Amino acid sequence: MNSNPTPLEPKAxxxxxRRHNLSLVLRAVHExxxxxxxxxxxxVGLTRAxxxxxxxxxxxxxxxxxxxxxxxxxxxxxGTVLKVARTGPAGLGVxxxxxxxxxxxxxxxxxxxxxxxxxxxxxxxxxxxxxGRAARIAGRALESAAEQELRPVxxxxxxxxxxxxxxxxxxPNLGWSRVAAEDLFARALAGRRPGGPALPVSAENEANLAAxxxxxxxxxxxxxxxxxxxxxxxxxGAVVLDGELxxxxxxxxxxxxxxxxxxxxxxxxxxSRGCLEQYAGQSALLRTAGLDENAGxxxxxxxxxRARDGDQRAMEALEAAGAKLGRVxxxxxxxxxxxxxxxxxxxxxxxxxxxxxxxxxxxxxxxSGLWSRDSGRLRASSLAGDAARGAAALxxxxxxxxxxxxxxxxxxx
Amino acid sequence: MNSNPTPLEPKAxxxxxRRHNLSLVLRAVHExxxxxxxxxxxxVGLTRAxxxxxxxxxxxxxxxxxxxxxxxxxxxxxGTVLKVARTGPAGLGVxxxxxxxxxxxxxxxxxxxxxxxxxxxxxxxxxxxxxGRAARIAGRALESAAEQELRPVxxxxxxxxxxxxxxxxxxPNLGWSRVAAEDLFARALAGRRPGGPALPVSAENEANLAAxxxxxxxxxxxxxxxxxxxxxxxxxGAVVLDGELxxxxxxxxxxxxxxxxxxxxxxxxxxSRGCLEQYAGQSALLRTAGLDENAGxxxxxxxxxRARDGDQRAMEALEAAGAKLGRVxxxxxxxxxxxxxxxxxxxxxxxxxxxxxxxxxxxxxxxSGLWSRDSGRLRASSLAGDAARGAAALxxxxxxxxxxxxxxxxxxx
Numbered sequence: 001m002n003s004n005p006t007p008l009e010p011k012a013x014x015x016x017x018r019r020h021n022l023s024l025v026l027r028a029v030h031e032x033x034x035x036x037x038x039x040x041x042x043x044v045g046l047t048r049a050x051x052x053x054x055x056x057x058x059x060x061x062x063x064x065x066x067x068x069x070x071x072x073x074x075x076x077x078x079g080t081v082l083k084v085a086r087t088g089p090a091g092l093g094v095x096x097x098x099x100x101x102x103x104x105x106x107x108x109x110x111x112x113x114x115x116x117x118x119x120x121x122x123x124x125x126x127x128x129x130x131x132g133r134a135a136r137i138a139g140r141a142l143e144s145a146a147e148q149e150l151r152p153v154x155x156x157x158x159x160x161x162x163x164x165x166x167x168x169x170x171x172p173n174l175g176w177s178r179v180a181a182e183d184l185f186a187r188a189l190a191g192r193r194p195g196g197p198a199l200p201v202s203a204e205n206e207a208n209l210a211a212x213x214x215x216x217x218x219x220x221x222x223x224x225x226x227x228x229x230x231x232x233x234x235x236x237g238a239v240v241l242d243g244e245l246x247x248x249x250x251x252x253x254x255x256x257x258x259x260x261x262x263x264x265x266x267x268x269x270x271x272s273r274g275c276l277e278q279y280a281g282q283s284a285l286l287r288t289a290g291l292d293e294n295a296g297x298x299x300x301x302x303x304x305x306r307a308r309d310g311d312q313r314a315m316e317a318l319e320a321a322g323a324k325l326g327r328v329x330x331x332x333x334x335x336x337x338x339x340x341x342x343x344x345x346x347x348x349x350x351x352x353x354x355x356x357x358x359x360x361x362x363x364x365x366x367x368s369g370l371w372s373r374d375s376g377r378l379r380a381s382s383l384a385g386d387a388a389r390g391a392a393a394l395x396x397x398x399x400x401x402x403x404x405x406x407x408x409x410x411x412x413x
Numbered sequence: 414m415n416s417n418p419t420p421l422e423p424k425a426x427x428x429x430x431r432r433h434n435l436s437l438v439l440r441a442v443h444e445x446x447x448x449x450x451x452x453x454x455x456x457v458g459l460t461r462a463x464x465x466x467x468x469x470x471x472x473x474x475x476x477x478x479x480x481x482x483x484x485x486x487x488x489x490x491x492g493t494v495l496k497v498a499r500t501g502p503a504g505l506g507v508x509x510x511x512x513x514x515x516x517x518x519x520x521x522x523x524x525x526x527x528x529x530x531x532x533x534x535x536x537x538x539x540x541x542x543x544x545g546r547a548a549r550i551a552g553r554a555l556e557s558a559a560e561q562e563l564r565p566v567x568x569x570x571x572x573x574x575x576x577x578x579x580x581x582x583x584x585p586n587l588g589w590s591r592v593a594a595e596d597l598f599a600r601a602l603a604g605r606r607p608g609g610p611a612l613p614v615s616a617e618n619e620a621n622l623a624a625x626x627x628x629x630x631x632x633x634x635x636x637x638x639x640x641x642x643x644x645x646x647x648x649x650g651a652v653v654l655d656g657e658l659x660x661x662x663x664x665x666x667x668x669x670x671x672x673x674x675x676x677x678x679x680x681x682x683x684x685s686r687g688c689l690e691q692y693a694g695q696s697a698l699l700r701t702a703g704l705d706e707n708a709g710x711x712x713x714x715x716x717x718x719r720a721r722d723g724d725q726r727a728m729e730a731l732e733a734a735g736a737k738l739g740r741v742x743x744x745x746x747x748x749x750x751x752x753x754x755x756x757x758x759x760x761x762x763x764x765x766x767x768x769x770x771x772x773x774x775x776x777x778x779x780x781s782g783l784w785s786r787d788s789g790r791l792r793a794s795s796l797a798g799d800a801a802r803g804a805a806a807l808x809x810x811x812x813x814x815x816x817x818x819x820x821x822x823x824x825x826x
Contacts, residue, residue: 162781169781225662239748246654248750249638250783258780259744272743272778328744330685331672335652335745337661365685367671368575368582370663 018054019404021046025054026063026084027400030108034083055082061407062088063108063399084108089399089410090145092152092199093391094185095206096134097160098122098173098233099296103134103141105150106392108399110216114144115388119297127168127179128188135188142193153399153409155199156391157185158206160234164251166203172269173234197412204394206387207236207254208245213390214342215240218382223339227332228381229256229325230345231285235277239336257281259328279324282346289317300346307353318353325354326361329378333366344381351380431467432817434459438467439476439497440813443521447496468495474820475501476521476812497521502812502823503558505565505612506804507598508619509547510573511535511586511646512709516547516554518563519805521812523629527557528801532710540581540592541601548601555606566812566822568612569804570598571619573647577664579616585682586647610825617807619800620649620667621658626803627755628653631795636752640745641794642669642738643758644698648690652749670694672741692737695759702730713759720766731766738767739774742791746779757794764793 024044029035032043041051058064068080086107093104099121105114118137122130138155145152159181161171166182186201211228214220228238235257239246246253257277258270265274278284282300283293289306290313291299306314329341341362347354359378362371371377399406437457442448445456454464471477481493499520506517512534518527531550535543551568558565572594574584579595599614624641627633641651648670652659659666670690671683678687691697695713696706702719703726704712719727742754754775760767772791775784784790812819 172780237748241654241659246749249752250750250781252781252783253748253750255747255750255780258747258778260740260778263740270780271782272780275778327673327676331741331744332748334668334671335650335666335748336659337663337666337668339662365671365673365688367585367668367683367685368663368665369684370665 087149090150091392091395095158095388102388104388139192154395157203158387209390210387211238213385217384231347322354322357326358330365500562503563504805504808508571508801517801552605567808570616571800622803623800624651626798630797644760735767735770739771743778
């Protein structure tokens with residue numbers, strides 16, 4: 001959230017300069033948490049007068065609030081404290097996954113304010129129906145948001161597949177191929193809010209958004225370059241380099257779940273054989289441990305319970321999956337040289353049984369020797385980071401980057 | 414070579430502004446090939462007067478030349494044509510590889526002007542001795558350069574290992590560990606040029622530099638995101654994202670030769686087992702084909718001859734190596750989503766026999782489906798790009814980015 005840290009010079013055109021500087025001021029307050037006009041001016045390098053004028057506009061359009069204002073209505077006094085608004089403009093994140101839909105509303109400060117998750121099986125259901133469900137759930141979350149006086153100004157969809165230009169090219173575990181997800185969802189949501197303003201909708205791979213949530217809200221400290229894996233029915237992955245998502249040449253980077261482990265292994269839904277997902281995905285893990293591979297979250301909880309109780313088969317299944325994970329991760333680390341590998345989704349709770357074998361592979365196979373078993377570079381994701389929150393926070397980041405673009409929606413929403 | 418495309422505003426401090434603008438003008442001429450002062454002024458957005466003053470300084474310190482100058486000595490007339498100097502400041506690249514040392518002098522225009530390669534076995538030789546050899550060869554190349562009135566102003570070492578902050582952390586095939594290569598080479602070179610100015614020396618992984626050479630001089634067209642592999646005794650790799658090298662968190666990215674193919678495969682010099690290098694490195698290829706694994710370049714030529722003659726064992730060896738290459742590449746492509754994979758080194762000549770199997774793996778295992786067999790994304794490197802030229806060109810890029818930093822060396826060199 002630190003791009004464009006300096007004010008633009010006037011030659012760039014009056015309107016675009018003001019637009020840029022509005023973002024500069026808004027982001028300064030966002031990053032400080034709270035700040036006086038004087039502090040903002042010092043931080044962004046604009047005059048007090050210029051900052052005051054920008055602040056007035058941001059207050060009027062509901063992006064900022066101030067406290068400490070005197071009763072006589074002397075807005076803009078030096079002593080008043082500015083904060084980003086905790087009501088009004090917000091971001092809506094909608095994660096459509098294989099066996100759940102999770103919707104999240106995040107305010108401008110980045111706080112998770114509404115969360116609605118429904119566990120349901122989206123496999124084999126036509127895409128427009130799945131996205132219709134998601135819009136219904138999103139509609140309910142918008143009602144909850146309205147009760148808190150929050151008005152989301154944009155939607156980010158988190159989808160478990162290859163997403164490019166608003167379209168899901170392929171989502172093997174949902175059985176989707178070339179689905180115009182942004183359009184379908186936007187239409188379904190508009191249908192639920194007749195007369196309401198159309199919210200801009202965009203879509204992104206869910207692991208990418210979970211990785212951003214980890215970066216923004218997890219406890220990564222100084223780590224800015226990492227590999228993120230999320231264990232679900234599929235195994236999602238994302239690469240973050242110096243604080244930015246690696247999207248690749250076509251937006252399809254990070255597909256670590258489809259890195260081959262055993263060339264002649266079981267068929268994968270992606271069309272290949274022996275992908276990591278076939279050994280370390282949720283179904284494979286449950287099956288190997290002797291549980292029903294379709295048991296979902298309850299099955300994962302049971303697996304964890306058994307491992308904790310020392311059940312041999314459960315522990316062996318996790319050990320074997322950990323070794324395959326570690327093997328693929330060692331290759332990825334040799335290729336990318338990240339500071340850390342973060343395991344999320346179902347892996348978070350299963351770390352005690354996955355990480356010893358995964359750590360052994362990393363220790364033995366990473367050529368730099370930096371991944372010794374006690375290096376702390378292999379870690380569980382925080383509870384704070386998930387794809388729905390990352391999605392909602394991405395909308396907020398876009399608002400902070402150009403509030404003017406959202407002012408009209410914010411007024412009407 | 415396009416960073417900082419706009420002139421700095423005066424507030425940045427007079428000296429640093431002038432320094433920045435000198436680079437801007439020099440790079441404008443470099444990119445145009447030849448240009449008048451008027452054209453440079455239009456391109457960089459500075460006044461004619463400012464450009465003329467900057468040009469005079471660049472002419473005086475030997476970074477630019479002009480033609481079309483009148484006999485009366487009216488330098489700076491509007492009609493004269495500027496070019497970067499083809500004599501004077503230049504870059505020196507020194508590739509120290511396992512069985513050869515190759516040294517290259519590149520002029521400011523990027524042209525390869527001197528090349529000296531010696532085939533010799535550096536394995537098991539103490540690092541200071543290997544770098545002493547390299548300095549001797551570099552010294553001879555500098556003599557050749559001097560005959561062409563070229564004066565290299567910096568040295569870039571290309572080394573087959575993990576390089577960070579001037580030190581080789583590990584170069585398994587050379588048997589090096591924690592070797593202060595920059596210092597050792599700088600001292601050895603200074604010893605051969607008593608009284609001469611000390612040239613700044615820096616070091617980088619050789620595959621990284623070969624990838625840059627491919628980017629700058631190969632025929633990649635619009636491809637800016639690619640994976641580069643070079644087959645040598647080791648298998649080197651580099652990742653280029655949107656025209657920039659991926660270095661990773663510690664400078665160790667791109668080590669695709671040590672991605673595991675068979676977890677229980679043969680021991681690798683890196684300490685792991687079953688790395689790609691053990692199947693697709695030069696020694697493995699020669700051995701599998703029934704040739705002497707230490708036969709070097711002659712062995713590779715013989716392998717190519719046999720494959721061309723339809724020798725069964727040679728073709729099978731190449732097919733098997735191609736499949737392993739393709740398997741590892743499919744994982745890397747799933748992770749990075751590049752536009753192309755470029756195979757260099759010994760792979761270039763062996764492509765007809767490696768690429769069918771490699772292409773099959775990529776077609777079958779890349780989840781995006783973008784890597785169909787006829788996609789043209791898997792390609793041989795051009796002859797123009799090698800590590801020594803990339804190294805020398807990197808020095809030139811540094812000169813173009815800040816000619817003032819090199820003006821003193823250029824004067825004394």
